[in-house]
Amino acid sequence: MIKNKPLSGKTAIVTGASSGIGRATALTLAMAGAAVAIFARRKDRLIKVASDIQAKGGKVLSFAGDASYPEDIDKLLEQTLQWKEGGRKYDIVVVNAGRGLAGGTLSSDHSQWEEVYNTNVLGAAYLIRSAAQYFVGRKKGDIVVVGSVVGRNISPFSAFYGSSKFAVNAIAEGLRQEVCAHGVRVSLVMPGIVKSEFQKVAGYNEDNFYKSIAHMGKLLKPQAIADGICWLLTQPPNVNVSEIMIRATGQNYP
Numbered sequence: 001m002i003k004n005k006p007l008s009g010k011t012a013i014v015t016g017a018s019s020g021i022g023r024a025t026a027l028t029l030a031m032a033g034a035a036v037a038i039f040a041r042r043k044d045r046l047i048k049v050a051s052d053i054q055a056k057g058g059k060v061l062s063f064a065g066d067a068s069y070p071e072d073i074d075k076l077l078e079q080t081l082q083w084k085e086g087g088r089k090y091d092i093v094v095v096n097a098g099r100g101l102a103g104g105t106l107s108s109d110h111s112q113w114e115e116v117y118n119t120n121v122l123g124a125a126y127l128i129r130s131a132a133q134y135f136v137g138r139k140k141g142d143i144v145v146v147g148s149v150v151g152r153n154i155s156p157f158s159a160f161y162g163s164s165k166f167a168v169n170a171i172a173e174g175l176r177q178e179v180c181a182h183g184v185r186v187s188l189v190m191p192g193i194v195k196s197e198f199q200k201v202a203g204y205n206e207d208n209f210y211k212s213i214a215h216m217g218k219l220l221k222p223q224a225i226a227d228g229i230c231w232l233l234t235q236p237p238n239v240n241v242s243e244i245m246i247r248a249t250g251q252n253y254p
């Protein structure tokens with residue numbers, strides 16, 4: 001339980017909030033006092049997350065859309081700026097929507113490459129840029145980009161997906177250098193292996209994934225990443241935790 005609601009008065013946008021890390025982050029930021037605008041494609045799942053947040057006394061706005069469509073991102077930002085309970089502004093954007101893909105350049109399913117890049121790189125970059133333009137104008141704001149440890153250490157079981165996270169990791173640090181003089185913080189969060197719907201969407205199975213990680217013991221739950229995000233957002237304004245890597249203790253690699 002978070003004491004004293006350190007994010008009260010702030011409005012946070014969380015993409016990919018219908019499941020896993022995004023869902024846990026939306027709930028955690030709401031419990032820390034933020035009004036939360038949640039976004040993902042599956043409307044039924046967003047409605048459930050919204051009702052979980054409201055049941056705990058949180059403020060929530062939900063908007064269904066695709067993170068790889070700039071027009072959906074534009075609508076999400078516009079609606080958040082009109083949301084009375086959110087104060088008609090936003091202070092925090094968690095760029096989390098993304099998907100995995102099993103395999104490397106030879107072994108991954110080529111028909112899914114475009115969706116991986118459109119969501120993980122181009123869609124993320126569009127949201128990052130739109131939020132950064134707004135925050136530079138306000139001279140404050142937080143952009144949290146959910147990258148991956150495989151965006152730093154490429155791994156054989158997800159090398160093609162990892163390349164998309166190398167790209168977004170670079171976009172995040174490049175942006176930090178562009179906007180830090182304007183009072184805007186950019187944080188790159190690199191999760192290790194987290195149990196979520198990610199593995200199923202990526203197409204992981206015993207042979208292409210689970211055998212390689214069997215020795216790692218207890219893996220992370222999404223809450224571990226949500227807690228890290230909440231922690232970095234609650235540092236004093238002059239402290240920018242520009243990157244964190246969070247792995248299960250037994251995860252030796254990547």
Ligand SMILES: NC(=O)c1ccc[n+]([C@@H]2O[C@H](COP(=O)([O-])OP(=O)(O)OC[C@H]3O[C@@H](n4cnc5c(N)ncnc54)[C@H](OP(=O)(O)O)[C@@H]3O)[C@@H](O)[C@H]2O)c1
Pocket residue numbers: 015016017018019020021022039040041042043045065066067068096097098099100119146147148149190191192193194195196197198199201222
């Ligand atoms: N789990 C891991 O091991 C791990 C490790 C490192 C990094 N990550 C990163 O963490 C982030 C969250 O992953 P997760 O583990 O929480 O996976 P998850 O449980 O599968 O959640 C992914 C979320 O992203 C949303 N999403 C996917 N494509 C989207 C699109 N085109 N438009 C809008 N929303 C979209 C999904 O919602 P809808 O399907 O409803 O749209 C869902 O809410 C991703 O960026 C992932 O790459 C995960």
